[in-house]
Amino acid sequence: MNNTSTLPSQLFPPTSNTSLSSIVINGDNVLKLIRSLDVNKSHGFDNISVRMLKLCDTSIIKPLVIIFQNALNDVCFPLMWKKANVTPIHKKGDKTDICNYRLVSVLPICGKIFEKVIYNTLYTHLEENKLLNVQSGFRHNDSCINQLTRITHGIFQSFDSNPSLETRGVFLDQ
Secondary structure (H helix, E strand, C coil): CCCCCCCCCCCCCCCCCCCCCCCCCCHHHHHHHHHHCCCCCCCCCCCCCHHHHHHHCHHHHHHHHHHHHHHHHHCCCCHHHHCCEEEEEECCCCCCCHHHEEEEEECCHHHHHHHHHHHHHHHHHHHHCCCCCCCCCCCCCCCHHHHHHHHHHHHHHHHHCCCCCCCCCCCCCC
């Protein structure tokens, strides 16, 4: 289904003159990611373990780079990497109550590496172009407490202005 709606440009002006036109899959980066993996982590349904990837090391890089690049070119995340081993883990309380369990999904390692390659590229681009200026959670050297402090400071500045400025906030959570 085609969607022809657009966001009003005056509400969301561009904050950077640069754009991320492509994601380059670099074999050295993939190798670094493989070498940084924890061999004690579980593997997905494909039975490719971290230990196996580490044993293959440099010989697996070229095929992985080709697969990753093809997935990007086709704009298609491989279906096999979406399948997971799902295990219910008991949290607390009555073990016969299904609400007392949380599900843990173990995905294939190669899919996780692919996601990390894309994440690293996007995050670097956003950081370098200062496009994450209001995002604090899950960032290096930042926290939600810092964000709360900035918001509170901004509200007080608006109240202390002469005349006081109108202050509005929109808070989103997924």
